[in-house]
Amino acid sequence: MSVPVIAIDGPSGSGKGAVSQAIACRLGWHYMDSGAVYRVLGHLARDRQVNLEDIGQLLDLIQCLDIAFTDGEVLLKGIVVEDVIRTEQAGKAASIVAQIPQVREKLLVWQRDQARMPGLVAEGRDMASVVFPNADCKIFLTASVEERAKRRFKQLKDKGFDVTLSALSRTIDERDERDRNRAASPLKAVDDALILDTSDLEVEEVVATILKEADRCRGT
Numbered sequence: 001m002s003v004p005v006i007a008i009d010g011p012s013g014s015g016k017g018a019v020s021q022a023i024a025c026r027l028g029w030h031y032m033d034s035g036a037v038y039r040v041l042g043h044l045a046r047d048r049q050v051n052l053e054d055i056g057q058l059l060d061l062i063q064c065l066d067i068a069f070t071d072g073e074v075l076l077k078g079i080v081v082e083d084v085i086r087t088e089q090a091g092k093a094a095s096i097v098a099q100i101p102q103v104r105e106k107l108l109v110w111q112r113d114q115a116r117m118p119g120l121v122a123e124g125r126d127m128a129s130v131v132f133p134n135a136d137c138k139i140f141l142t143a144s145v146e147e148r149a150k151r152r153f154k155q156l157k158d159k160g161f162d163v164t165l166s167a168l169s170r171t172i173d174e175r176d177e178r179d180r181n182r183a184a185s186p187l188k189a190v191d192d193a194l195i196l197d198t199s200d201l202e203v204e205e206v207v208a209t210i211l212k213e214a215d216r217c218r219g220t
């Protein structure tokens with residue numbers, strides 16, 4: 001029997017994280033934040049002074065990646081790494097290493113392995129297009145750049161980071177540009193995805209809409 005998967009894609013700040021975690025929790029399913037995996041790799045590469053374009057060394061780093069998700073937090077070798085991977089620097093490094101096809105290929109197997117019973121909620125940029133093309137339910141979240149920058153600003157401020165709204169808007173723009181225009185698995189909505197603009201919606205409203213869509217998909 002195949003494992004049911006809800007694939008949720010979208011750009012940074014579209015609300016994927018909060019929404020995906022809430023859905024996984026509500027359904028009692030597993031949760032995978034694929035962006036966190038690229039962030040861990042970007043962070044490790046920076047930490048070990050590996051050139052972000054050195055494919056051989058990046059593949060070696062992937063070889064010893066030991067990542068787990070517990071209670072909404074990312075663990076690397078059993079240690080919570082939320083603080084170091086959520087910085088804008090780690091996000092930028094993630095977006096750079098994520099452009100490399102060999103890196104994506106190597107992380108594909110690991111990501112697919114996360115699909116376990118009773119089900120998986122997977123969030124990222126290419127969950128529906130590449131990693132889980134047969135997902136039962138495919139969602140693409142969007143929001144205006146202003147709203148996304150405001151959300152990210154609040155998240156980072158709450159974590160104690162020193163950031164400005166204008167600098168954040170700029171980095172979000174840059175990152176979107178790279179994620180949308182890269183050759184390998186660019187960020188895009190697949191034809192059979194439900195597209196939701198979350199700019200004026202509360203997390204709970206988005207969760208309710210997706211759960212309804214998941215029910216509809218299951219019934220078809």
Ligand code: DC
Pocket residue numbers: 012034035036038039091094095098099123124125126127175179
């Ligand atoms: O969702 P996020 O901001 O944590 O993702 C960080 C970066 O990782 C993002 O700029 C693009 C990359 N990414 C990707 O290429 N493919 C995914 N499935 C998830 C993230």
